Amino acid sequence: MILDHLPALQVVVPLMAAPLIVLLRSGRAGWLIATLVSWFALAVAVMLFMRVQSVGVISYAIGNWPPPWGIEYRVDALNAFVLVLVSLIASVVLPYARTSIAAEVPADRHYLLYSMFVLCLCGLLGMAITGDVFNIFVFLEISSLSGYVLIGLGRDRRALHSAFQYLIMGTIGATFYIIGVGLLYLMTGTLNLADMTVRLAAVEETRPVRAALAFITVGLSLKIALFPLHVWLPGAYAGAPSAVVAFMAGTATKVSVYVMLRFVFGIFGVRLVLPDLHLLDMLMIFSAAAMITASLTALFQKDLKRLLAYSSVAQIGYITLGLSLANNDGVTASVAHLFNHGITKAALFMLVGGIVLRVGTCQVDALAGLARRMPVTCFGIVIAGLSLVGVPGTAGFITKWHLVLAALQDGQWWVVAVVGASSLLAAAYVWRFVEVAYMQPAPADAVTRSEAPLQMLVPACAMVAACIYFGFETSFSLGGARDAAAVLLGGLR
Amino acid sequence: MRDFFVLRVIAKLLIPFMLLFALYVQFHGDFGPGGGFQAGVMCAAAVIFYALIFGLPAARALVPDAVVESMLAVGVLIYAGVGVAGLLLGGNFLDYFVLAADPVAGQHRGIFLVEVGVLVTVSAVMLKIFYMFAGRSRNTPD
Amino acid sequence: MIRFASLFIVLFLFWVVLSGFFTAFLLGAGVLSALAVAYFAARMQFVDHEGYPVQLSPGLLVYWPWLFLEIMKSAWAVSKIILSPALPVSPTMVKFIPGQRSVVGLVTHANSITLTPGTIAIEVQHDEFVVHGLTRESAHGCVDSEMNRRVRRFEGQA
Amino acid sequence: MSALVDALSWACLVAGAVFCIIGSVGLIRMPDFYTRVHAASVTDTAGAGLLLLGMMLQAGFTLVTVKLIIIGLLILFTSPTATHALCKAALMRDLKPLLAEGEATSKR
Amino acid sequence: MSPQSLMLLAVAAPVLGALGVVAAQRHPNLREALSFAAAGIALACVLALAPSVLSGGRPEVVLLEILPGAALAFRLEPLGMLFALVAAVLWPVSTLYSIGYMRGNDELHQPRFFACFALAIACTLGLAFAANLLTLFLFYELLTLITYPLVTHHQDEEARHAGRVYLGYLMGTSLTLMLIAIVATWAVAGTVEFTPGGILGGEISNAAVGGLLALFVFGIGKAAVMPMHRWLPAAMVAPTPVSALLHAVAVVKAGVFSVVKVIVYIFGVDRIAGLTSVDWLPFVAGFTIIAASVVALRADNLKRRLAYSTISQLSYVVLAAALLTPLSVIGAALHIVTHAIGKITLFFAAGAIYTAAHKTQVSELDGIARRMPWTMGAFTVGALSLIGIPPAAGFFSKWYIMLGAAQGGHWAALTVLGLSTLLNAAYFLPIIYAAYFRAPADAAHPHGEAPWPMLAAMAVTTTLVLAFFCAADVLLGFAQQIAGGAAG
Amino acid sequence: MFTAAAAGLLVALALVLVRAVRGPSVFDRVLAANTTGTLSVMLLSVIGFLTGRPEFLDLAIIYGLLNVVGTIAVLKFFRYGNLGEPGKGGAE
């Protein structure tokens, strides 16, 4: 019986945990609850994933209002995959967060942070699970608003301004999205994703529908931080507490990409997107620009978090590039990279959090000889960095393989070249860290050996291990992405 | 200038009726959506009015910060709790029909409880925001 | 205690009038709401001669109709001024000592002045009212006025 | 009878609307802040009062009338209070009233 | 033991050895013993595998399905066997030599050195066993990464610069060109398995074959075909055993091995033999042979001269494979082996000279044979092998390449080979002449031979150079199978 | 006739907005906003009549109450620069 309610539990449990943590007003209890909730969410997500594998699409009517009138939670191969990704990262980051947050955030705000953390988790899971376009907006805002708070909790006052900028950009993005949704609702009279897809067929050639497509794409691009709408991201990531940024970098933009996938392929369908709007062409160009420009920018960053943030912008380019290729391998790459980049970036930010804790800064120049001081951390960064580059044997390679394959199938050689150039740039910026940490002599007054505490190191290393594991064992990441691509492209063939 | 008689007297007169009106809106919310929201705004406005006339410390004594924050949480919990009650009673999440023997009564009950949650949350949020801003000065002094 | 009880009753009546429904649930809710609000008002220290002047209620029945007519007369006068092309205003401020003793009486007087178009009570003290008038006549009309006497009389009923 | 009430309510409504417009015109025409407050009073009192009266006549002895009365009372209590607070605040922030010639603040 | 488990053990042994070295980092003797033990096990495994391959066995192990249809898998075939033999045989020898060198020069970070060395061998063996392009690529990249700490062993500014060039060229080419080539192969053929006769079907055009071949040849930067050769001289800053590893045992050999393997098992010699779009490759290889030899001629630094010699010699292999005749393919396979043992001997000698006499320049070597007769003897044999003069093994491979060129009527290739032989002689013989017949310049600075482990290692490789000349049959057996596979 | 009243109220609103835009002092604007409040309350009531939906009266009451609180808040802010100061009408 409880199994029938998994979709609701996936969202409700984090939702209830957030106020509970506020009520308790204790950082320690908040952390404990948040961690348990994230594990619970992971268990639910995995169960949902397996159920979808065995019984197909799961539909859950909130309040027993039958869709399309009521809100429907609808789990298929695609969002089950996203649910697992989000809850997985949360459940690894939260055990890590205790020590990291204690060092970075004043104690009287801990309970607020954990409350917002689970609320953000709830929003992201809700965005992924719901089958109602307006409900997506609500969850998007839940995750965004809690995200702004989380970022603003950074100890550096620059975090405040970053959070403000993020708030402005994020709100504009969400508003664009909801304008598009309003137009669609006007034209179709429904908010249910599946229903809308059906009803849109009759009106897809009208101007409002096209305007809706434009609004939604631009709005989501802002949330995704697609180049050149990414300006909010580096500051936000650089300023936020390490655990927060590890979680958000791994999940927040990813879920927005998921929504974009749903809209571009699920609702509008390529028959609307492809022919004369050149939407996908533009997406491809912007993605390519992101991969090159942001990587180049990353190369010249002096702050490790900022470097990784720009790298995220570039990697988001990989994801949207696969989407824009709109063939089976491209979408597979896109979905798989959601996962692969998610775990890679989470691992990197978690490790950098350890550096911030021990060194007090993550300015690249201050990290000379760090490998002697924090050998495990540095080695972890190298491994995860290789995944970022896309070296075989790492998760990042799997994605790149499919991306290049997709581009070749499309005959887009220039895209292949861009992927190549971008990986080179990635190698270069990872390289900068390696050279500083491994090759430069440590300052004379450096502490001999001070690894990050185990509570932080173990989850971070688990994530690094996942980068390797999913470089070989691809039946989940790639298999899931293939199923998801089949769901998305199913209507197109 | 020593006294603001007028404001004081009128506020004393008005605030109880404001609160009662808020509760009226809350309990008669079934006849249009959003009762809890408006009622929450009114409740908060009454307290804010009180704070404006009698000062922030007086208002904080009346409704302390901790209470506000707890209300915030309790409101959300009520909302979600109703949904979970639906789950526990064998329906779907937020399934009101199972909350009473008669489905229509069940729905009444469900919506009412949810609106209570909304009332508590909305008034708490507004008060929280007010408290946050009320103590702070503008940067340009008179 | 009497004040509290009568506040409760007035609030409950207010509820009934607003509601217009007489189901057990809504009446019960009304009782509870009125009680709760009355309790809250008590906590705000409102239940006193200022906040809840039960003593004055009979006088209102006489005073308000008179005030309504005054307002209409003044409104007509001000309207004529507004619509006249020459805009014949002569803004004037007067100070005078009001005749009321209680706070409620002062406030009633002041608000009546303000409510009447053409005059505003700007300063309201026990020993001094400052009134701004749209014209000389309206301003000076406030001093030792009929209104002053009526409010005093109705205040005195307590 | 009902025709008479209808006509009366008609008159009240139109008169109320006209007073509202007059008040607003005054709000534009009057020379300074304090004189504008007087104009606004017309809208708040005669305008609103007559409109409410018109609607009450229309609604008859019903719940609606009760609510209209409540609205009326609300305006009766709040409008002068807000006006008074506004003028007092303006005076305190040294917004000097424009006074007619020969009229210093007189005291009796 | 089954051939499958032997293969796994061969790869696992160096990894375990590396772990052991790290674990025993404070105990030099134990650590070196572990290195030897691992090397011995790996060698034993590879040797045990040889007979079954020689008799036509193609043992196969599938470890993991990484991508659908492209698993992490091993399949041993003659070319891989040959390469694995080279690596497995030369590893214990170079371990022996390294012990002498590292101790003799009091090098720092020895545990790291030996651990990385062992891991590099593991990668090399994995690469040799690879059943498909994906597996090969995986080990190729790992090899780059794991040799990086070796190249930058000294961790000074020069080493850092060299490391940057090293990684830049090798990862740059592989991550862009080679990876794309692999994916493109997959896109065309639907598989990346190494298959006798190649996997590219009829549907790929002449031009596309040419483009793909270019992606592979330039993408496999380890083969050091010009202009992708710069990393090799830059990496000379590393300690000499590392150079030996790079030049003889692992890295560059992995490069040319990959090129040959791709040409033989992906393109298929017969499939592309007639295509005009691949004609450019012999010319590029030929140009590299000549140009690198000319540079070597002008280099005074001994290791630099050897480095350019390597670039030149690698292109022999590429050229031989590109000639696309059965005999030249045999020559290519043979040359991988003969160059390996010849070049390792030369590097061993160079290292011995540096250790004993602290001399690095060719011009400083006057009369050194008097003080270091054994070393210079080994050097001479190695040089003869590279020039291609009997009784050294190099003669054989060069002979087969020339036969192949003649068989295919590639007269230009023959000319290049002849010219380069002269150039080889021109840059090696003066060294030998000076060492034996010039008077030493600094008689006041006496020194003897290098430490005995280095001498012993040199003795082994020198013996191998001579032995292979006498017992070339074994090698030939493998090589002919390759040619057979290429034709099949 | 409710339509006429509504139209009249709209005209009045437009005129008030002119004052709100012209200012010149902040008090003029607050005055305009306050008058807008009264007019809106009336408009809501009239619209309720016009559409036969008495709920609008409740809305009007809510609006009226919030309008007062808002006006007082703005005034207080302009007088003291903050909202929290105990008003002089407060507990002396």
Next chain:
Amino acid sequence: MTVGSHYSYWVTILLMIAGLYIVVARRNLIKKLIGLAIFQTSVYLLYIAPGKLIGGTAPIIAEGFTVYSNPLPHVLILTAIVVGVATLALGLALVVRIHEEYGSIEEDAILEIAERETTAQEQGGDRA
């Protein structure tokens, strides 16, 4: 599409552009938030303006009995407004904190201070 709904589109677009312009052009954080609020208002208009959305009374039939009128458009606008208010409140709270920390709510001044801090930190990094 009727003329009326086109009209509402234009107003929506006007508000959107005005709001966005203010967000981009003004350097004062409060003004930015005001622009943002105006921008969000355009959404409410979009949802309210077409007559067929608001006051819709299409009954929802659930298991054979009629319950309440279709509350959807109401709920949508209300939700959007709540979200808008929450965003604005959070934005204001951030501005208050920014003002506390930087002593200014002008973006240029804040960026300048932040820039200086970054430079100082980098130089600190060099020394370390």
